[in-house]
Amino acid sequence: MKILFLIQSNKINKAGLTSLWCRITYNKRRKQFSTGTYIKPGYWDKEKQKVMDEAENSKTVNSQISLIKQKLGQAFLMLQIQEEPFDVEDVYKIYSGENVKKEMGVMAVYEEHNAYYKKLIGKDIKEVSWQKFENTKGHLKKFIQWKFKKREVKLNSLKFQFIKDFEYYLRTEENMQQSTINKTLQRFKKMINFAVAHEYLDRNPFLMHKPKPVKKEIVYLSKDELSHLQKKYLGNKRLEEVRDCFVFCCYTGLAFKEMSALRKDHIVKGRDGKNWIRVERQKTGKTISVPLLPKAQEILNKYKNELVDKKVLPTKTNAHFNAYLKEIADLCELKINLTHHIARKTFATTVLLLNDVPMEVVSKLLGHSRIGITQAHYGQILEEKVQSEMEKLKNRLK
Numbered sequence: 275m276k277i278l279f280l281i282q283s284n285k286i287n288k289a290g291l292t293s294l295w296c297r298i299t300y301n302k303r304r305k306q307f308s309t310g311t312y313i314k315p316g317y318w319d320k321e322k323q324k325v326m327d328e329a330e331n332s333k334t335v336n337s338q339i340s341l342i343k344q345k346l347g348q349a350f351l352m353l354q355i356q357e358e359p360f361d362v363e364d365v366y367k368i369y370s371g372e373n374v375k376k377e378m379g380v381m382a383v384y385e386e387h388n389a390y391y392k393k394l395i396g397k398d399i400k401e402v403s404w405q406k407f408e409n410t411k412g413h414l415k416k417f418i419q420w421k422f423k424k425r426e427v428k429l430n431s432l433k434f435q436f437i438k439d440f441e442y443y444l445r446t447e448e449n450m451q452q453s454t455i456n457k458t459l460q461r462f463k464k465m466i467n468f469a470v471a472h473e474y475l476d477r478n479p480f481l482m483h484k485p486k487p488v489k490k491e492i493v494y495l496s497k498d499e500l501s502h503l504q505k506k507y508l509g510n511k512r513l514e515e516v517r518d519c520f521v522f523c524c525y526t527g528l529a530f531k532e533m534s535a536l537r538k539d540h541i542v543k544g545r546d547g548k549n550w551i552r553v554e555r556q557k558t559g560k561t562i563s564v565p566l567l568p569k570a571q572e573i574l575n576k577y578k579n580e581l582v583d584k585k586v587l588p589t590k591t592n593a594h595f596n597a598y599l600k601e602i603a604d605l606c607e608l609k610i611n612l613t614h615h616i617a618r619k620t621f622a623t624t625v626l627l628l629n630d631v632p633m634e635v636v637s638k639l640l641g642h643s644r645i646g647i648t649q650a651h652y653g654q655i656l657e658e659k660v661q662s663e664m665e666k667l668k669n670r671l672k
Contacts, residue, residue, distance in 0.1 A: 278298075293311070294308075295308055324339065349368035358379065359426045360428075380414070384465050414462065440459070451488075453488045456485040493610055494622075503520075516599060518577075523621065526566070529555070530615075537585060538584040549565075558643050623652065
């Protein structure tokens with residue numbers, strides 16, 4: 275903190291005196307206030323920061339200057355001891371005898387936000403969702419250190435530019451893709467909404483923020499590719515088991531965790547008297563019901579008496595599963611990076627949408643929390659199907 279005394283030599287009263295001002299500077303911000311003292315401009319020593327001895331009131335004014343310096347130093351020290359973020363306004367408030375309202379820091383509020391949601395694990399949210407909040411907190415902490423060279427910043431100092439700088443940091447320093455950046459900022463926005471709701475923050479810096487749209491190509495197996503994969507001779511039991519699990523998910527849309535956790539208890543009779551899968555999606559906690567299509571039932575029948583612990587599929591770990599899928603893709607000469615998630619995409623597109631299953635039904639079978647998610651992911655497929663059907667219609671009308 276720097277303390278500077280100055281006079282306004284261009285403003286002199288009828289008695290030939292000018293007021294003495296004090297300016298404090300901290301973290302590149304200034305606060306200037308009048309000391310209430312008047313002196314003759316000619317007796318002010320700018321370099322020594324004192325009134326010359328020749329002046330009649332030199333001892334009084336110089337004592338007052340020393341007292342102001344002392345009180346400002348004490349105020350600054352008091353704020354440093356509290357180890358809370360503060361600015362030049364806070365120094366002046368303590369100097370002038372005002373109570374400094376404790377302002378929350380960004381990281382402090384994030385800690386409170388995460389502690390709040392941690393108690394909701396297993397009730398309203400999944401642990402994996404809470405862990406993602408923790409991951410975002412880690413990125414935010416590193417950003418503040420990178421940008422401001424300190425551990426904390428005041429919550430009320432947040433402006434729209436803070437979000438833009440955070441987004442820039444995530445892209446350049448963390449090398450995140452835009453979709454990951456959007457998710458990270460979405461979680462940060464939830465913390466900001468939490469702060470506004472608790473009246474820690476007067477305004478929401480996210481009001482003007484719009485996430486950059488991400489157009490992601492949907493990768494899935496075509497009807498021919500899926501058929502080829504099903505029929506291909508692999509000559510290896512391990513690869514055949516992985517292929518069967520993958521194909522099973524192509525006809526059920528189960529995510530990897532649901533597939534791995536699938537047990538006999540999850541196979542139930544539907545109102546139509548046929549077998550259905552009824553499981554809870556670990557990602558959303560939503561119960562989904564999926565009919566067992568003939569190919570999926572055929573795979574379950576294959577392993578009916580081979581497994582223990584009520585398991586219905588010969589599952590592997592996620593890492594091993596995807597590694598084996600790469601081998602299978604090479605053997606089948608598939609030109610895509612084959613992962614388990616592609617099975618879910620194939621179910622939504624090749625098996626459902628391209629067979630005229632309505633988007634509402636697709637959304638329900640996938641267990642999406644709202645249809646907008648399904649439309650955002652698969653609306654492109656419907657457009658392609660419309661174009662294809664229109665081309666057929668044009669040919670018929672020729």
